[in-house]
Amino acid sequence: MRTTFASALVAVALVALLSGLGVRSWPLVLLSIPPLVFLALGSLDPPARPSLTATRIVSRDRLAVGMDAKVTLHVKNEGGPVALLECLDVLPPELAVIRGSNHTILNVAAGESADLTYTVRPTLKGEFTLGPFRARSLDPLGLGVEDVVVPTTTSVVVAPGIESLARASLGPRRTRPWFGHVPSRHIGAGSEFWGVREYVSGDDVRRINWKASARFDTLYSNEYQGERSGDVVILLDARAESAVGTPTGNAVEIGVRAALGVAEHVLESKNRVGLIVQRDVLDWVPPAFGRKQLYRILDHLIHVRAGGEWPFSFVAWVLTRYFPRDAMVVLITPLTDRTALESVMNLAARGYDITVLSPSPLEIERTLFAPNPQRETAYRILKMERENLVAQLRRVAQVVDWDPQTPLALPLRRMRTWPRPV
């Protein structure tokens, strides 16, 4: 394929020749020679059409954000020799090359092979495709190129980072009959002392309260608080308007990290966890126990991208129809609109126990710009509006106003305990 430069050379030569003949100027006619020499010498060795095969080996196909993977692309020339072969292994912009290069120029003989080795580091969660492999046989004078695309692709899955919620207290208060780690305010099997009653036949000897028995001269047994489990539904607001910040550090991505942290923390306490994501579609994972459920939730969260303009109230529709009524709802939203307030009040009116985790969009945006007096004034006004909204929400729910610069466990530990303040 000839380039525009080759066409330009032809045009210059023609113009010089015709205008020289037109005005009968031999120096002008001579000016047509240099471009013609370039064209003639360039056509002596035109770029050969490459015939290539490529095999890609990735050191790991499941990654986490910030984790490195080594990629080796083995390229073999199945055709004739190619003097200048420009090679590019096409990568999505979310995978940053941190060592080596996915772009090079080779000189390959017939049957010769070469390796392209580089290391990538994902900056964003998601499922990404490496490839295809593109090669271009170049003419050194830039007069022609021959392109070839080898359709070899490799998929890698990048999991989001996870917020550590170690020692944070977040779990359902309403329990179900299954054993778990949540004190249930019912007598049952557990480790927390509840009370003492008279011994009845069949009681475990280890439960006899010997001090009380000695004092009252009759046998007494200890009773314990039953530890059960409950349901938690994580509700992630991933609408387009919630994506405040950069592509890698916006409120939706931060919310995904928080949702994963909450899911892991709550599942570890032997509770059931479900997930609803509001993005360009409404999708959900029904509540279930265990490690497998964490992987199901992780799989859903990997594919979350901000999008959609749904009103927030649609979530309530899904929640009331497909999820248990006595579940604890953890709503993760940056609270960018006031309709969130109405939706939370609506859910609270239906009897849901609601906790709002809100990554502050103000703090996210504040880190992106250099401070100046106007921005500082705007920040203070917006902060007052947000505090007002949070104060109204605190009438019906527990609210964690979270600066994403700090670990989520910190504001969760400071969260006020139930009963809610009047």
Place this chain on the structure above:
Amino acid sequence: MAETRVTAAVLWTLPVAAVLSLFAWAFVDFLGIPPVVIGEAFVGVLLSAFAATVLGLRFGRAYLRRIGLGLLVLTYFGAHLSFLPIDASASLGFLTLALFAIELRIVADRFVPLYAGDLRGEDRERVGSALQRSLIRVVAVSGVAFLASSLAADLALAGTLPVTTIPTALVLAAALIGVILILALWPVLERREMA
């Protein structure tokens, strides 16, 4: 790492230096334009070409660079057709230098991104040898273009070059054939050497 950065900087500078020398050449030539309105218009167009080139280089806009170079070549030859005497050797030299600048730009566009990245070990050797081959070809072809057109000028009007016609013609023809042979056989010779 520092060495690759230096190579990238040199590669980026070469076409810029070639274009700036073309502008200097044109400005020096234009000093001889008589003070008439149309002559000042040519100087104005030349200044616009210079401005477009500088803006194109400053903001990385290829189309501005192309417009600048196109205007420069048109203005130079327009002025020579209108006011200034036409010197065949100088005109051929100017046009060849303009084509050489474009070729250097093509080489720089291909290789600067590679050198600006992380280029190590075997990759660096491969890219270095490819760059060497490209530069040799560009220099050789530019030289041949100038010599071949000078030969034609010499034959057309004996005395373009300050030597007698027949020996110049013979030397230039031999040089032309030699360079064409080298260009054609270069890849074959190189592969044999590597084997």
